[in-house]
Every structure is written in C-alpha cells, then in structure tokens.
Amino acid sequence: MTVFFYRWKIKPGKEKQFEENWSVVTKAIKEQCGSYGSRLHLAGNGDYIGYAQWPGAQTRKRCELDLSLSQARSLVRGAIEYSYPEEQFEVKIDLLSF
Secondary structure (H helix, E strand, O other): OEEEEEEEEEOOOOHHHHHHHHHHHHHHHHHHHOOOEEEEEEOOOOOEEEEEEEOOHHHHHOOOOOHHHHHHHHHHHHHEEEEOOOEEEEOOOOOOOO
C-alpha cells in the first residue's frame, strides 16, 4: 500500500470552497480510480493536510477522472494559495482502525 501526503495553504475565505470540492473530487477518485480513500486535516497553523491511500503508485498514476469533475477540480485549485510538494510513502505497519 502507498500513501500520498499533501499540504496546502488556502486563500483566506476560500476554506469552504476547498473543503466541499476536495470532497467531491476525492470521492470520485475512490469510486473511479480505486483509491482506498483520503483524509483531510487542518493543522494548527491553518494549513490543510491530506493523505490518500492507494493499492500502489501505479494505480494512482493510471487514474483518469470523468470530465464532469473539471469544475470541482478547478474550484479546488482556485482556493489554493500555495501547494507544498507532495510526498509518497510505503506503508510498513498499519494499525488504524475504522
């Protein structure tokens, strides 16, 4: 299993736009591309942190989303002031429970 880690600074006043559209895109990625899902967190400094689990990096690389999601993806990008470089990790031990 592979995890991708993301971090963003969101433009002031665009938090709701980001959260709502991030959810739309993330649900579609899970349904259409085979990800295991994702979580979004708010850090103490106001940055948003997300991580997504995938069966492997190749599954993510092959992901192609339906064109109907272009507006949601555009709204996500439009809310971002700065994106930190994404990071990729291989899961060694997984003790999360749902």
